[in-house]
Amino acid sequence: MVVIENVSKVFKSGKENLTAVDNVSLTVRRGEIFAIIGYSGAGKSTLVRLINGLESVSEGTLTVAGHRISGQKESALREARQNIGMIFQQFNLMNSRTIAGNIEFPLKVAGWDKAKRRARVQEMLEFVGLGDRAKYYPDQLSGGQKQRVGIARALATSPSLLLADESTSALDPETTQEVLGLLKKVNDELGITVVVITHEMDVVSSIADRVAVMEKGKVVEMGNVYDVFSNPQTDVARRFVSTTVKQAPNAFEAAELKRRHRGYLVNIEITEGNTGIGKVLSYLGNRGVHFNIVQGGLETLQGKSYGNLTLELLGDITSLDAVVAELATVTTVKEVRS
Numbered sequence: 001m002v003v004i005e006n007v008s009k010v011f012k013s014g015k016e017n018l019t020a021v022d023n024v025s026l027t028v029r030r031g032e033i034f035a036i037i038g039y040s041g042a043g044k045s046t047l048v049r050l051i052n053g054l055e056s057v058s059e060g061t062l063t064v065a066g067h068r069i070s071g072q073k074e075s076a077l078r079e080a081r082q083n084i085g086m087i088f089q090q091f092n093l094m095n096s097r098t099i100a101g102n103i104e105f106p107l108k109v110a111g112w113d114k115a116k117r118r119a120r121v122q123e124m125l126e127f128v129g130l131g132d133r134a135k136y137y138p139d140q141l142s143g144g145q146k147q148r149v150g151i152a153r154a155l156a157t158s159p160s161l162l163l164a165d166e167s168t169s170a171l172d173p174e175t176t177q178e179v180l181g182l183l184k185k186v187n188d189e190l191g192i193t194v195v196v197i198t199h200e201m202d203v204v205s206s207i208a209d210r211v212a213v214m215e216k217g218k219v220v221e222m223g224n225v226y227d228v229f230s231n232p233q234t235d236v237a238r239r240f241v242s243t244t245v246k247q248a249p250n251a252f253e254a255a256e257l258k259r260r261h262r263g264y265l266v267n268i269e270i271t272e273g274n275t276g277i278g279k280v281l282s283y284l285g286n287r288g289v290h291f292n293i294v295q296g297g298l299e300t301l302q303g304k305s306y307g308n309l310t311l312e313l314l315g316d317i318t319s320l321d322a323v324v325a326e327l328a329t330v331t332t333v334k335e336v337r338s
């Protein structure tokens, strides 16, 4: 759906060059929800603006649904953009128009006749759950409702791609989940490909199929959401994971744990695959070893768990060594050291 090949964007200001997007290559597949996550300044918004042609690429090629975006003139871009809907953090609704008027606007621009416009507006209002709000004005709606209008407006002309740039960042956690639920419905029921730009791990874990992690203009990790976040390879991905799941003890926590527990402390990784952990732990008693769970965190992504547990193992040295060796055959085991 979106094919980005070796794309860079360099902003020039005076003698300074700033590379906002640095040699990025990625493919968003038709029908998926693809997340781009990164901290402020990573280049996410610039990448989205390159996808819809609001910024021109400095290098590389970019196509959306087979339409070339890079290197095109404004007239060709206008046509390509009809296939792309976009929603924004601040909703960008026109306050002087009713909700129906906002949703109708892109249909007017696209030249739809009045009867068709009316029917489509009502259809979209029903789809986003605002069937009874047609005559309201944006100021009379909550943030979540405004974003629903934004989604209805973006989808009115039936694009095949929806770009959501920090679309839930201005919303509280509960409303965020409602809007994410609606984006999932857009994807499931209408088959629209969704690209979500975010700095929030929860957004990715709630709805995305695949993710690209951006840092300093580059994509530093990319893949299936579960694979990337259950086994992060870069510091930036690990930082995102740590916002949702407690990590293995750091040096300070390890010292504190050692002060409070006299047993042998080990941290084990939990992933969906290693069902063998339970088996090993359930036989510990037979070896004269007991355990306490003293710290840890578990999370579910795409219906699969990942995380880690810190265990205090109690028993004689030889049995402990044997147990640790056995655990090491089914998962990653690290001694907790201060």
Ligand SMILES: Nc1ncnc2c1ncn2[C@@H]1O[C@H](COP(=O)(O)OP(=O)(O)OP(=O)(O)O)[C@@H](O)[C@H]1O
Pocket (backbone or CB within 6 Å): 011, 012, 013, 018, 019, 020, 038, 039, 040, 041, 042, 043, 044, 045, 046, 047, 199
């Ligand atoms: N029009 C512009 N002119 C000059 N520099 C720009 C322009 N747009 C973005 N930049 C710079 O490019 C870099 C990437 O910005 P971008 O907005 O794409 O990042 P981001 O990951 O979306 O962050 P945020 O969430 O804060 O918007 C930043 O250093 C920013 O200052």
